[in-house]
Amino acid sequence: MPGDAGATIKEIAQRANVSVATVSRVLNNSANVRPAVRDRVLAIVNEIGYEPDPIARSLRTQATFTVGFIIRDLVDTVFSTMAQGVDNVLRQQNYTLLLSTSSHDPERDAHQLATLRSRRVDGFILAISEESSPALIAEVRKTSKPIVLLDREMEGTATDAVLTDYLSGTRDAITYLKSLGHRRIGYIGGALTIRPGRERLRAFTLAMREAGLEPRESDTFVGSFLQDFGAESCARLLDQADPPTALLAAGNQIGVGVLQALRERGARVPDDLSLICLDDVDLFRHGNPPVTVISRPFERIGELAANRLLERIRNADQVEHQQIFVPTTLVIRESCQAVSA
Amino acid sequence: MPGDAGATIKEIAQRANVSVATVSRVLNNSANVRPAVRDRVLAIVNEIGYEPDPIARSLRTQATFTVGFIIRDLVDTVFSTMAQGVDNVLRQQNYTLLLSTSSHDPERDAHQLATLRSRRVDGFILAISEESSPALIAEVRKTSKPIVLLDREMEGTATDAVLTDYLSGTRDAITYLKSLGHRRIGYIGGALTIRPGRERLRAFTLAMREAGLEPRESDTFVGSFLQDFGAESCARLLDQADPPTALLAAGNQIGVGVLQALRERGARVPDDLSLICLDDVDLFRHGNPPVTVISRPFERIGELAANRLLERIRNADQVEHQQIFVPTTLVIRESCQAVSA
């Protein structure tokens, strides 16, 4: 009897001897309903465990109480933890999360965005894989629903964003390394086609100069955020006749690759190379040695994005688009040491 | 003009000089429609980029092309990677994933299940945090939609399941340790209230006996899957006057806790303790030393579950409930060594 289909507003109305309109009113505790009637209806609702059909409701109201979230993948802890943050607030606010991954493919980003749009989600949180994909930008423009970008920037689109301030933590990292006597500091980072790639490099360069150090072109590698790139770049870095004494791996998978490369050639951290990684994940936190990292609160970032989105959904007439900045911090562990020479 | 709302079937009908019924027919390529008419309609559909409203469609058909997935959290790589697997197949089949976490709380499991049910998802994939929660069981029973359990068992519920065969890998692990000369092998595992807790312990015990070894009660710790429990148990294990020479950490977070405890007391792997962990995550794969693990294909498991669910959704009249078993394998790395004595 208590199958999925459930009772309808009509049955409640009959049982309570009122019209469906009245039932609807008490259900949406709107307008004026005589308390006696209200209670009577509510009693019946509870009795038969009535639940309004959100589909029918959505058809009428054009609101679905759902949020679409697109990320490149769920395997990377950084993204899945952000997703956890998003879910934390959505769940608490009775929104449902429609999650979908794009496999680092901007075409898929666009396609998933279209799909979620057709599903009439009330808003989007996007951590797309390519900021300047025309298909994607077109798709974003088609959407009239609010969008919050996660550490991304898209020119000419009306979006809010939660952005990481990489400079704060990077500056501390460079200062720290300098205090240990390091002068040559290498850098391995991802593609400049998304904000993290650009901004991390910019932060590094700026922090170096502020510290009176000039980053060398031969010590900085910019390519992809993937592990392989980290490994290759690290190998090339160390192949130099006179390699740097310290390295900033600007991406957690890059860091994994670096560790792998180091291990393969029997180089030891921090004895042979001082290492700082960006993004604090299990491997760095609990590794041997534990790796000093530039850290940011992934889960919190997801929560901020979700909160921002819900605010805008509820307050659609806002004009100003917000950018929320999240600072990074240096967490010192045991992967750096003073230069001996 | 190309807002979210979009055109309706009615507009198409007018433009094509046919009835809405006919448009609906070509859209669902059903029944008999004269080719000429069909082409005319399709042309207009393409021209104005019409997309049917899934909400309205769902209201009518009672199908939503959505799947609800409930897991305890997205932070643990094991779960988020399974979620990736689920998404892989759903996305490819034009289903949308409604994801929701329960924070290890069976009440929340039940609540989220109710929420997703009320959203009329076409089916569920569940990795709940407590198999015998009455609220949860009640909620599961209320559902007429198909359910696939992820490494869980619920008595008296009509569900399919994708189950891990822990014995295969565990047997190899014990055999391997025995071949290295180990006789005393410790075990740390999670609560017996969910299948992984029970089944891993059973596999361990069985494998030990098959190897002619008797697990000692003082060497086996069963409590929770969390890191803290792993750390505490490991400490207590090593506090023994004559501790075991090898340890099976039956859970990835437990393994993290073990590593942490080991590190804190300056114990080295594998010199002071041979270690095998269950579930292959970054920290073990790329740690120093890399940890020998019992491994299973997380992403594949998610895919299997999703495929199974879609099959059942499309073929609702199946009677037999399937259990799909996924084997585990031993991946030997560098965390075990032969006993010296």
Place this chain on the structure above:
DNA sequence: CTGTTAGCGCATTCAA
């Protein structure tokens, strides 16, 4: 304060 009515966009029965 409450009931009647219309319609959200679509699929589907029944006639034609």
Place this chain on the structure above:
DNA sequence: TTGAATGCGCTAACAG
């Protein structure tokens, strides 16, 4: 092969 009419379950005018 096609069209007219009905209703999925609900909300929102509009009357009363």
